[in-house]
Amino acid sequence: MKRTTRKALSGYMYVLPWIIGFGVFTAFPFFYSLYLSFFNVNFTVHGIEATFVGWKYYIYAFRTDPAFPLNFWNTLLNIVLSTPLIIIFSLIVAILLNRKLTARTFFRLLYFLPVVIVSGPVVAELVANNAASIVDPRRYFIYRFFQMIPNTISYPFLYMFNNLVLILWFSGVQIIFFLAGLQKISSSIYEAAQIDGANDWIMFWKITLPLIKPFVLVNTIYTIVDLASFANNPVNTSITQHMFDIDKPYSYSAALSWIYFTAIMVILGIAYLLFRERRKNRI
Amino acid sequence: MKNKERRFRISYYKTFKEPATKTIIYVVLIGIGYAYLYPLLYMITSSFMSVEDLVNPTVVWVPSKLTLDNFIRAWKVLEMPKSLWNSVYTSVIPALAQSLITALIAYGLSRFEFPLKRFWIVLMLATFLIPTQVTLVTKYVLFSTLRLTDTIYATFLPAILGQGIRSAIFILLYLNFFNMLPKAFDEAAEIDGANTFQVFYKIMIPLSLPAIVTTFIFSLVWYWNETLLSGLLLGNKIKTLPLELRDFVARYAVMFPTADGSAANRINEGIRMAATMITILPLLITYLFLQRQFVESLERTGITGE
Numbered sequence: 001m002k003r004t005t006r007k008a009l010s011g012y013m014y015v016l017p018w019i020i021g022f023g024v025f026t027a028f029p030f031f032y033s034l035y036l037s038f039f040n041v042n043f044t045v046h047g048i049e050a051t052f053v054g055w056k057y058y059i060y061a062f063r064t065d066p067a068f069p070l071n072f073w074n075t076l077l078n079i080v081l082s083t084p085l086i087i088i089f090s091l092i093v094a095i096l097l098n099r100k101l102t103a104r105t106f107f108r109l110l111y112f113l114p115v116v117i118v119s120g121p122v123v124a125e126l127v128a129n130n131a132a133s134i135v136d137p138r139r140y141f142i143y144r145f146f147q148m149i150p151n152t153i154s155y156p157f158l159y160m161f162n163n164l165v166l167i168l169w170f171s172g173v174q175i176i177f178f179l180a181g182l183q184k185i186s187s188s189i190y191e192a193a194q195i196d197g198a199n200d201w202i203m204f205w206k207i208t209l210p211l212i213k214p215f216v217l218v219n220t221i222y223t224i225v226d227l228a229s230f231a232n233n234p235v236n237t238s239i240t241q242h243m244f245d246i247d248k249p250y251s252y253s254a255a256l257s258w259i260y261f262t263a264i265m266v267i268l269g270i271a272y273l274l275f276r277e278r279r280k281n282r283i
Numbered sequence: 284m285k286n287k288e289r290r291f292r293i294s295y296y297k298t299f300k301e302p303a304t305k306t307i308i309y310v311v312l313i314g315i316g317y318a319y320l321y322p323l324l325y326m327i328t329s330s331f332m333s334v335e336d337l338v339n340p341t342v343v344w345v346p347s348k349l350t351l352d353n354f355i356r357a358w359k360v361l362e363m364p365k366s367l368w369n370s371v372y373t374s375v376i377p378a379l380a381q382s383l384i385t386a387l388i389a390y391g392l393s394r395f396e397f398p399l400k401r402f403w404i405v406l407m408l409a410t411f412l413i414p415t416q417v418t419l420v421t422k423y424v425l426f427s428t429l430r431l432t433d434t435i436y437a438t439f440l441p442a443i444l445g446q447g448i449r450s451a452i453f454i455l456l457y458l459n460f461f462n463m464l465p466k467a468f469d470e471a472a473e474i475d476g477a478n479t480f481q482v483f484y485k486i487m488i489p490l491s492l493p494a495i496v497t498t499f500i501f502s503l504v505w506y507w508n509e510t511l512l513s514g515l516l517l518g519n520k521i522k523t524l525p526l527e528l529r530d531f532v533a534r535y536a537v538m539f540p541t542a543d544g545s546a547a548n549r550i551n552e553g554i555r556m557a558a559t560m561i562t563i564l565p566l567l568i569t570y571l572f573l574q575r576q577f578v579e580s581l582e583r584t585g586i587t588g589e
Contacts, residue, residue: 004396007395007396007397008395008396008397008398009397010391010395010479011391011392011394011395011396011397011400012391012395012397013391014387014388014390014391014392014395014479015388015391015392015397015403017384017387017388017443017444017445018384018388018403018407018444018445018446018454019403020444021441021443021444021445021446022406022407022410022444022445022446024425024444025418025422025425025440025441025444025446026410026413026418026446028421028425029417029418029420029421029422029425030413030417030418030421032421032424032425033417033418033420033421036420036421036424048424093312093315096308096311096312097312099308101308101309101312107312107316109574110316110319110320111315111316111319113319113323113567113570114319115504116504116566116567116569116570117508117563117566117567117570118508119507119508119509119510119525119562120508120510120511120525120529121510121525121526121528121529121531121562122508122525122528122559122562122563124529125528125531125555125556125558125559126322126326126559128555129329129552129555129556130325164318165318165319165321165322168315168318168319169319169322221412225411225412225414228414228416229414229415229416229511231509231510231511231514235416236416236511239416239419239420240419240511240514240515243420243423243515250420250421250424253419253420254420254421257416257417257419257420258417260414260416260417261413261414261416261417264414265412268412
């Protein structure tokens with residue numbers, strides 16, 4: 001046996017567990033749930049019996065189900081609104097923390113704290129007991145100002161004020177990513193720019209932002225997936241609720257999850273198109 | 284003339300501009316820090332408050348008298364320490380499995396050339412994009428057919444086959460780390476007659492301790508806080524702390540019935556906050572002890588690649 005062949009076999013041996021696992025625990029459930037969403041499941045003595053019903057459950061979700069459409073659009077809206085806020089916020093914090101500060105370690109410790117303690121039930125309890133609404137924003141002029149202008153414009157801003165703490169709490173990993181990215185930028189570029197007479201503001205737009213752009217894409221994808229998988233969002237609760245419906249076990253939940261998955265993929269696709277690296281062919 | 288101007292500019296920077304920028308930065312950071320800590324502070328203070336303090340609008344931050352009743356009740360309802368033990372072993376076992384197997388997989392991808400390698404890497408990254416819910420229903424069907432629901436295998440098996448929570452991130456992290464290690468080591472070992480697995484555990488493992496620590500810590504935290512899958516696959520038998528907290532209000536009503544109309548047993552904010560605090564305390568303590576590893580780990584492992 002040639003050495004390259006032997007090497008290739010060894011390589012496959014190490015990757016094999018993943019391939020098996022992917023087949024059994026990812027690919028199979030993934031496609032099986034797509035299959036189930038078009039079928040009606042009956043439990044018989046012989047196990048599961050499925051009869052084909054076509055798009056029935058997909059139509060049911062939007063036409064008949066009283067709660068799902070609202071939950072669905074709200075969840076998507078929350079993801080679309082929260083993601084840019086989380087990205088912008090974590091970039092700002094990372095830039096601030098990238099300087100020489102006396103209490104740098106302390107601040108890092110603080111900002112990373114939520115990553116460790118955030119779980120669905122914990123957030124639910126904090127929100128239910130008003131621990132997450134930091135100050136009553138209604139008392140402030142700026143909030144009232146946004147309430148006066150038409151809803152379509154002001155909604156994102158009011159959303160931001162109302163969910164400030166939660167947005168901050170979901171930025172821990174992103175801050176770390178950005179920090180790692182910022183530390184990769186060599187200081188000589190900044191020195192050169194300074195000699196050319198650039199100030200901090202210009203340096204941010206002309207150096208930091210272009211160089212950090214790949215990290216923005218990674219972070220955006222991470223944030224969207226993170227928010228989508230969070231146990232508390234209304235879509236996830238409806239999926240778990242409908243798991244064992246007497247008349248439509250499994251299938252309806254599977255259909256809901258595929259509707260949701262498609263929507264998340266669309267959002268991810270848009271994010272990718274916005275932040276992807278364009279190959280510049282100019283010389 | 285020129286010199287004078289320059290000296291003036293330097294002194295202007297030293298006296299006005301730098302301290303001002305620093306002050307602004309500190310104010311912003313502390314402000315954000317307050318927003319971060321607010322829910323925690325609120326939780327701590329209200330969990331020590333008695334019923335009288337909770338309903339009294341003049342008591343805001345400092346309780347008039349400290350009470351431990353909330354904690355005693357929450358402790359009972361949360362079924363501590365059983366649920367704590369459940370949480371510990373249902374997160375440590377998959378985390379260990381995940382740390383080990385993702386290292387092996389990444390080693391295979393980093394050090395060997397084989398057909399379809401790029402395809403597997405792309406596929407692996409694609410798995411990260413699949414939200415938990417899509418495979419939630421069928422995972423349940425799969426494990427209940429295998430009669431593995433409510434056993435640790437339901438989370439351990441996917442983890443040991445590289446399909447644990449966010450495995451793709453960990454494989455990528457190891458992959459970047461291994462790619463940074465020089466290949467000369469492996470070659471030298473190979474000439475000395477080591478087989479590939481010996482190279483892995485005698486050379487790669489000792490050199491990649493930071494990556495292992497990072498993977499283990501993150502994996503542990505994510506498994507600990509995961510409630511969507513574990514609620515379905517382990518939820519009936521193995522109740523972890525977050526799952527106990529999820530059902531806290533309902534369970535409390537069962538354990539402390541208010542049928543006799545007395546207000547003494549009614550659930551209140553203080554009790555719920557005490558329960559939340561008990562839930563997050565184990566990880567919080569761990570975090571404070573291992574904070575260096577947590578915060579610096581990602582940078583040391585060079586997760587960000589080239």
